[in-house]
Amino acid sequence: xxxxxxxxxxxxxxxxxxxxxxxxxxxxxxxxxxxxxxxxxxxxxxxxxxxxxxxxxxxxxxxxxxxxxxxxxxxxxxxxxxxxxxxxxxxxxxxxxxxxxxxxxxxxxxxxxxxxxxxxxxxxxxxxxxxxxxxxxxxxxxxxxxxxxxxxxxxxxxxxxxxxxxxxxxxxxxxxxxxxxxxxxxxxxxxxxxxxxxxxxxxxxxxxxxxxxxxxxxxxxxxxxxxxxxxxxxxxxxxxxxxxxxxxxxxxxxxxxxxxxxxxxxxxxxxxxxxxxxxxxxxxxxxxxx
Ligand SMILES: Cc1cc2nc3c(=O)[nH]c(=O)nc-3n(C[C@H](O)[C@H](O)[C@H](O)COP(=O)(O)OP(=O)(O)OC[C@H]3O[C@@H](n4cnc5c(N)ncnc54)[C@H](O)[C@@H]3O)c2cc1C
Numbered sequence: 001x002x003x004x005x006x007x008x009x010x011x012x013x014x015x016x017x018x019x020x021x022x023x024x025x026x027x028x029x030x031x032x033x034x035x036x037x038x039x040x041x042x043x044x045x046x047x048x049x050x051x052x053x054x055x056x057x058x059x060x061x062x063x064x065x066x067x068x069x070x071x072x073x074x075x076x077x078x079x080x081x082x083x084x085x086x087x088x089x090x091x092x093x094x095x096x097x098x099x100x101x102x103x104x105x106x107x108x109x110x111x112x113x114x115x116x117x118x119x120x121x122x123x124x125x126x127x128x129x130x131x132x133x134x135x136x137x138x139x140x141x142x143x144x145x146x147x148x149x150x151x152x153x154x155x156x157x158x159x160x161x162x163x164x165x166x167x168x169x170x171x172x173x174x175x176x177x178x179x180x181x182x183x184x185x186x187x188x189x190x191x192x193x194x195x196x197x198x199x200x201x202x203x204x205x206x207x208x209x210x211x212x213x214x215x216x217x218x219x220x221x222x223x224x225x226x227x228x229x230x231x232x233x234x235x236x237x238x239x240x241x242x243x244x245x246x247x248x249x250x251x252x253x254x255x256x257x258x259x260x261x262x263x264x265x266x267x268x269x270x271x272x273x274x275x276x277x278x279x280x281x282x283x284x285x286x287x288x289x290x
Contacts, residue, residue: 004029005029005030006023006028006029006030007020007023007028007029007030007031008030008033008262008264009023009030009031009032010033010248011032011033011034011035011041012033012034012039012040012041012228012232012242012244013041013042013043014041014042014043014227014231015041016034016041017032017039017040017043017228017231017242018072018076018231020032020231020235020240021076021077021078021234021240022076024234024235024238024239025076025234025238029239030235030238030239030240030241031240031241031242032240032241033243033246033247033248033264034242034243034244034245034246035245035246035247036244036245037244038244039228039232039242039244040224040225040227040228041056042055042056042057042224043224043225043227044056044224044228045222045223045224045225045226045228052223053223054223054224054225055224056224057219057223057227058217058219059092059093059213059217059218059219060084060217060218060219060220061212061213061214061215061217061218062213062215063084063218064215069218076231076234078230078231081230081233081234082220082221082226082230083220083221083226084219084221085218085219085220085221086106086216086218087106087216087218087219089105089107089216090103090105090106091104092213092216092217093189093213093217095185095186095189097182097185097186100182102115102118102186102189104189104213105216106215106216107214107215107216108130108134108214111130112126112127112130115130115183115186118183119182119183121180122179122180122183125177125179126178126183128177129178130187132161132165132173132177133206133207133210133211134211134214136161136162136165136166136203136204136207137207137208137210137214138211139158139159139160139161139162140162140204140208140211142155142158142159143155143159162204162207165203165204166202166203167202168202168203169198169199169200169201169202169203170191170198170199170201170202170203170205170206171197171199171201172199172203173203174187174188174198184198190206190210190213191206193213194206194209246266248264248265248266249265249266250264250265250266251263251264251265
């Protein structure tokens with residue numbers, strides 16, 4: 001057996017690293033096992049002919065002071081290790097539909113104004129639709145803060161805009177508010193971020209992604225790799241480890257006096273020669289918390 005750990009995180013993407021750092025800060029001995037030779041998953045950066053590429057980080061939203069993204073990094077203790085640059089506030093995203101182009105401005109009121117100027121016939125509808133998207137995305141936060149009986153009791157009222165539209169597709173909601181197909185195509189540009197066409201994307205998901213970028217896009221110094229460095233450095237500072245070229249192909253759970261022990265194994269070619277990668281220390285009820 002190579003070693004022991006409290007927690008084994010399989011995969012060093014942004015999700016794995018964020019979870020690993022949370023647990024390491026909480027005092028757990030964390031090991032991250034990554035199959036690739038660099039950590040980071042889609043957040044990694046790589047170089048070709050001296051140029052840096054960050055395939056999965058083009059812009060990150062909600063990074064202004066007090067916004068969700070920024071608060072997450074503060075909570076993880078790595079906000080001071082990172083620098084974010086605001087992307088062009090007049091057009092952080094460019095949407096091209098045929099020969100028509102729309103630049104997405106960073107500010108909801110500015111977005112409403114620009115859309116209204118471009119599509120004057122839909123003035124009122126644009127405002128109503130974008131305000132609905134904004135309310136729906138804000139109301140999603142209510143879910144995260146549900147704690148007391150009163151919170152649960154008042155939630156349906158506090159989430160009424162979301163509740164009314166969340167079960168419908170984005171297509172259905174936008175069709176109810178707007179007519180112009182080009183306008184709808186521009187407003188659906190965030191489908192490129194969640195990856196679903198408007199008729200398959202739930203309105204709540206779409207509103208969340210739109211809301212994430214209402215304040216514009218930000219880019220980390222060092223590209224995606226800058227984020228990965230900040231995460232891995234902090235994990236190591238808290239006694240954790242991030243191993244690369246450690247592909248997990250099998251997870252075994254055995255019991256030692258009733259205590260579950262979880263072992264992550266690797267075998268690339270021969271199924272008989274499983275190589276133990278990392279093992280969790282036995283502690284009662286470990287699996288119930290997984
Ligand atoms: C082309 C593209 C552009 C994007 N642009 C943006 C953007 O501009 N802004 C933004 O906010 N988001 C963007 N995203 C989304 C963002 O990059 C991803 O959501 C995020 O990086 C995913 O992190 P993750 O941890 O969930 O998964 P991943 O990054 O996929 O990480 C999973 C990791 O697990 C490893 N792994 C898998 N199986 C094993 C195994 N058996 N053993 C060991 N390791 C294993 C993989 O090698 C990988 O490193 C983009 C995504 C893509 C694909």
